[in-house]
Amino acid sequence: MAGKYNICLDIGGTKVLGAVFDSNDNIVCRYKKKSTESGSSSQNVQEVIISVVEELLATSGLKKSQINAISAGAPGVIDSGSGIILFTPNLPFRNYDIRTPLEEKFGVPFYIGNDVNVGVLGEYRYGAAKGYQNVVGFFVGTGMGGGLILNGSLFTGTGFKAAEYGHMILDPEGPLCGCGQRGCLEAFSSKQGISSYIRQQVSRGRKSDMAEHVKEGVFRSKYLKKALANHDKVTEEAMDRACHYLAVAAGNLINTISPDVVVFGGGVVEATGNLIRDKVLAEIDRYCMTSIRPTVELKTAALGDDSNIYGSLAMIRDAEAEKKNSKSTKKAAAVKADAKAADRTTAVKSASKKTGEKSTAKKAAAKSGAKKTATKAASGKTTSKASGK
Numbered sequence: 001m002a003g004k005y006n007i008c009l010d011i012g013g014t015k016v017l018g019a020v021f022d023s024n025d026n027i028v029c030r031y032k033k034k035s036t037e038s039g040s041s042s043q044n045v046q047e048v049i050i051s052v053v054e055e056l057l058a059t060s061g062l063k064k065s066q067i068n069a070i071s072a073g074a075p076g077v078i079d080s081g082s083g084i085i086l087f088t089p090n091l092p093f094r095n096y097d098i099r100t101p102l103e104e105k106f107g108v109p110f111y112i113g114n115d116v117n118v119g120v121l122g123e124y125r126y127g128a129a130k131g132y133q134n135v136v137g138f139f140v141g142t143g144m145g146g147g148l149i150l151n152g153s154l155f156t157g158t159g160f161k162a163a164e165y166g167h168m169i170l171d172p173e174g175p176l177c178g179c180g181q182r183g184c185l186e187a188f189s190s191k192q193g194i195s196s197y198i199r200q201q202v203s204r205g206r207k208s209d210m211a212e213h214v215k216e217g218v219f220r221s222k223y224l225k226k227a228l229a230n231h232d233k234v235t236e237e238a239m240d241r242a243c244h245y246l247a248v249a250a251g252n253l254i255n256t257i258s259p260d261v262v263v264f265g266g267g268v269v270e271a272t273g274n275l276i277r278d279k280v281l282a283e284i285d286r287y288c289m290t291s292i293r294p295t296v297e298l299k300t301a302a303l304g305d306d307s308n309i310y311g312s313l314a315m316i317r318d319a320e321a322e323k324k325n326s327k328s329t330k331k332a333a334a335v336k337a338d339a340k341a342a343d344r345t346t347a348v349k350s351a352s353k354k355t356g357e358k359s360t361a362k363k364a365a366a367k368s369g370a371k372k373t374a375t376k377a378a379s380g381k382t383t384s385k386a387s388g389k
Ligand SMILES: [Zn+2]
Pocket: 166, 167, 168, 177, 178, 179, 180, 181, 184, 186
């Protein structure tokens, strides 16, 4: 019999977070480890992932046989069907089969999906979007991630590349984005976009608490929180600009999809609470069709840093439900086939009888049709007679 515990991982560019869930979906143990050193190979990162699972087993005192499945979210394009990481921006995996070594090592099923997709799935199943059917999720971090739940299922599109909201072009003459285009949402509203705005203002001679923190790249979220608490003018402007473009993007998606809820999550949201949701809310009416606006809610993610590991747990639950469904569909099909075979003889017997009945019915119908025509003709006569007078 399969074990009752699930191990869920959040594989990031800098660290791997792991948690053990019991059969009631409660976290019983956590562990995290740095995912990459400079020059790490895919094999090195795979070893880190395996060591996190081993550490979780050791800390929780569980045996391999007590584990039901392992699941993970990771950045990039991931073929969740075959468990292959096609491309990751911050990790060394390229067309890398991560499922086979994990399943061989631990002897249980291993599932993997794109981290933001998985995060939105987590919010849908366990967090702010629980109970809704159509969910748009924006995850504001170093980049801008997206996820989409349609009619209660995660939508990943052709080739597992859907919901790249960060690369929705909002101004073709806007700032350069990491993807090579100009004016993408990510270039305005992610940590990269916010940092480059502050850097630009500082280079024009303005002062900002964030100057040092954006000098070498993107800031850490805790400094953003501090600067906003100090009412740092340049940081406030950067956030207003980020939220303005986020509102435009959210409005476009609301008009396109008509979701029940739009959820804002990710590191920046985690550090600033409801700030982003509230600023977007203040502007959103301008960009939504008036017929669609009343049926959509805007919410802040509820699971914080844990949305990914909860989403990984949801992937396990979904995969198990799918297996169960396909089993019961097969069973139902087999029962149907048996019933059909048994009915065949009866059907053959009754066929001749039915044919007989049918021809009788046809005759009756023809008769009634003839009657109707006669009645119509008669009434027509009456009408023409009446009108003729
Ligand atoms: Zn882009």
